[in-house]
Every structure is written in C-alpha cells, then in structure tokens.
Amino acid sequence: MTPYHLLFTILYHLNSFGKLLFTSSLRNIFSSTISARMRTKTSALICYNKETEYVVFSFLAPSKDVKYMPEKINLSFDEMWEKVLACDRAYDGVFFTAVKTTKIYCRPSCRSRKPKKINVAFYQDIQEVENAGYRACKRCRPDTTHSPDLGVVNSVITFLINHYKQPFILQDIADHVGISSFYLERLFKRETAETPRSYLEKIRVDKASHYLRNSLKTNLEICYETGFQSPSNFYRVFRRLKNCTPSEYRHLLNEDRP
C-alpha cells in the first residue's frame, strides 16, 4: 500500500496557457484548494504527453495513518519514573503508567498514591495498554482526550523529547507533523498554554536534572549534551525553571541522600 493518496489531478493543455499564467494559476489553485494542514507535505507528480501536449498534474498528500504514526519515545524507564514521581503534566499523553498489580493505567500526572516502581510498566500507545488488559484510572481519566488536536500536540512533544540534542527551528517541527508553523504555534499554545520553544527548554532542563542526579558529568558536558548552545543560556534557563543553579541542584540532592 502506498503511503500517499491522490488529492486531485489537473489536466492542462500547453497551447492554451502561457508559461507565466500557467504558474500563477497553479499557485491560486494550491492556496484555495489545499488546507494549511496539507500544504507543507503535498507533492506533485507531473507527466507531459508530447503528442497531445497535455500536462497532467497529480497532487499527492501523505495518508493520515503515516502522518501521525507515533514516533518511539526516547526516554529511559528511570526517566519516565521520575516524571511519574513528580506528577509532571508536561508528559501527559506522551506515555502511560500501567500498574501490574491493580491492572489500572494512568497519566504521568495522576495524583493517586504512587505504585511500587517494580510493579510499573510504561506504554506509549493507548491501544496497546488497553489490549494488555489494563483499565483506565477513574481519577486521571487517561482515556479521555479533550481535543482532537491533542494527537498533533503529542507528536510535537514526542518530537521535542527525541530531538532535544539538536538545534532546530519551528519550521522543522511543523514539517515533521505536516502543518504550517503558524498554525502549529497557535494550536500548541491553545492546548498546552506554552510555546514549543518553552516546552523544549523544559525537556532540556529535565534531561539536565536527570544527568545531575544520576551521572558524574560536568555542568559544561551536560549543557552541550542537552542541546543548549551556550553555558550562559543553560544557566539562565535552568535557574528560571528550577530556582537554583545546576551545581546547587546537584549539591542539594546529595544532601538529601542518606
């Protein structure tokens, strides 16, 4: 099966259109017929028949199943467990916590009593967790999505989690999910009350905190490994989100440990 489906086909006779008119009328057809969602990933197949002098344009768009195929999330078990302990809403919808003893699954942000780590399994796909015989928690209701746009928002968050190391711009994310960058920013803000940029900063700081807790890497190493472009930027963002410097954070943790 092809990952693309045909949007529409236009037949043009070369003789009846000058080259300029040809291009501009095509652009009009594009902007009026294809929605913003389709535009970024639409491609055209062009065939020219010499004998008849007809040109056939076939416009193709990726089929829906391909566009929102969930990307495997690049978080370790321990990292996901940290989000669960912190009841971190930022990861809701990105993965689910399933408790083997109660056969119930939750959002990471669920406020119910925490299960034992050993009894927990993580799932990324809601269908998969339900097929494994788990029931949705009545408290955090992980089976209810409040908006149909959440699928797109979750793909964006997964993309940010998986690509936090690289520098990228809004357009890269927009291309990945197949919508315009303008629409992406608006939709993301409406659903999460944050911009993709500030969300990415949180993911980077979470990653840095994980390293500070669990590794002997220096602050500078952590800065570059978590995708920050300069130490000053790293310190500024870290302080804004954690209310302390990376060194203070590490020091405080060591004091907490028995």
Ligand SMILES: [Zn+2]
């Ligand atoms: Zn729950």
